Amino acid sequence: MTGSSPNLYSFPDVDAVAKELRKYVIQCQNASISRHGSFRVAVSGGSLPATLSLALLAVNNDIPEDTLKFSKWEIFFADERCVPLDDPESNYRLVKGELLDKIPAELGAPRVHTVDPNHVNDDDPQDLADLYQEELMHVFAAKDSVRLPVFDLILLGCGPDGHTCSLFPGHELLQEKDAWVAPISDSPKPPPKRITFTLPVVTHALNIAFVATGNGKKRTLKMLFDTEEGKELPSGLINVQAVSKVNWFTDYAAAADVLYPKRGSL
Ligand SMILES: O=C1O[C@H](COP(=O)(O)O)[C@@H](O)[C@H](O)[C@H]1O
Numbered sequence: 001m002t003g004s005s006p007n008l009y010s011f012p013d014v015d016a017v018a019k020e021l022r023k024y025v026i027q028c029q030n031a032s033i034s035r036h037g038s039f040r041v042a043v044s045g046g047s048l049p050a051t052l053s054l055a056l057l058a059v060n061n062d063i064p065e066d067t068l069k070f071s072k073w074e075i076f077f078a079d080e081r082c083v084p085l086d087d088p089e090s091n092y093r094l095v096k097g098e099l100l101d102k103i104p105a106e107l108g109a110p111r112v113h114t115v116d117p118n119h120v121n122d123d124d125p126q127d128l129a130d131l132y133q134e135e136l137m138h139v140f141a142a143k144d145s146v147r148l149p150v151f152d153l154i155l156l157g158c159g160p161d162g163h164t165c166s167l168f169p170g171h172e173l174l175q176e177k178d179a180w181v182a183p184i185s186d187s188p189k190p191p192p193k194r195i196t197f198t199l200p201v202v203t204h205a206l207n208i209a210f211v212a213t214g215n216g217k218k219r220t221l222k223m224l225f226d227t228e229e230g231k232e233l234p235s236g237l238i239n240v241q242a243v244s245k246v247n248w249f250t251d252y253a254a255a256a257d258v259l260y261p262k263r264g265s266l
Pocket residue numbers: 044045046047048079080091156157158159160163164165166189
């Protein structure tokens with residue numbers, strides 16, 4: 001699962017992607033629970049939650065090592081839009097509808113860390129970002145002061161422009177070195193006001209997985225993996241900075257034009 005460069009996995013279709021993603025997430029879960037008793041995972045919005053749901057809500061055939069232990073999960077949001085939690089633009093609402101509401105009771109309930117709903121309508125999203133950073137600090141810096149949180153797994157999407165979280169190409173936020181969570185008021189993709197994990201937080205995670213499927217991601221993946229220009233895009237910066245911790249789960253449609261070596265199994 002690791003090498004000296006990002007792993008680009010490519011599978012025939014979304015169902016096959018979901019099957020392998022499940023294996024990978026469960027491997028990360030089991031290792032994390034053995035290490036520290038919980039699984040701290042961050043999720044994204046966009047197209048990711050649907051594929052994640054397909055992966056995690058599959059039947060496990062009673063294989064013990066294929067068991068999801070949601071009661072040990074702490075779920076965070078790699079980025080969130082500054083909207084109420086029940087707004088159609090909310091990443092929380094999306095993840096709730098696709099996944100959280102559908103988790104069978106016998107698998108346990110995760111602890112979900114949403115943004116503070118009392119500050120989503122603030123003019124300046126700085127407070128919302130600061131409060132979410134404090135939420136992370138309660139979990140990751142409970143005993144000592146730590147420079148950065150160490151997520152067990154961050155699950156990312158990649159937009160057609162190469163953005164990930166709410167980190168957009170050429171945006172000054174890509175230079176942020178200190179904050180764990182940052183506000184953005186000029187997102188080129190609506191809604192404009194959001195908060196996002198910063199690059200240092202993402203690249204400090206133990207495991208990072210991108211999920212990118214469908215024709216709409218074909219040009220983006222080609223650029224990210226086969227061109228120098230792609231290394232400057234937000235998703236490309238994560239490839240460059242986190243190298244072997246990064247695993248891409250793609251389908252044949254998205255990775256069709258990529259020359260970078262692809263793998264067909266975990
Ligand atoms: O705006 C966002 O977009 C990205 C990518 O979405 P996708 O639909 O192209 O997969 C997503 O990862 C992020 O969480 C979301 O806020």
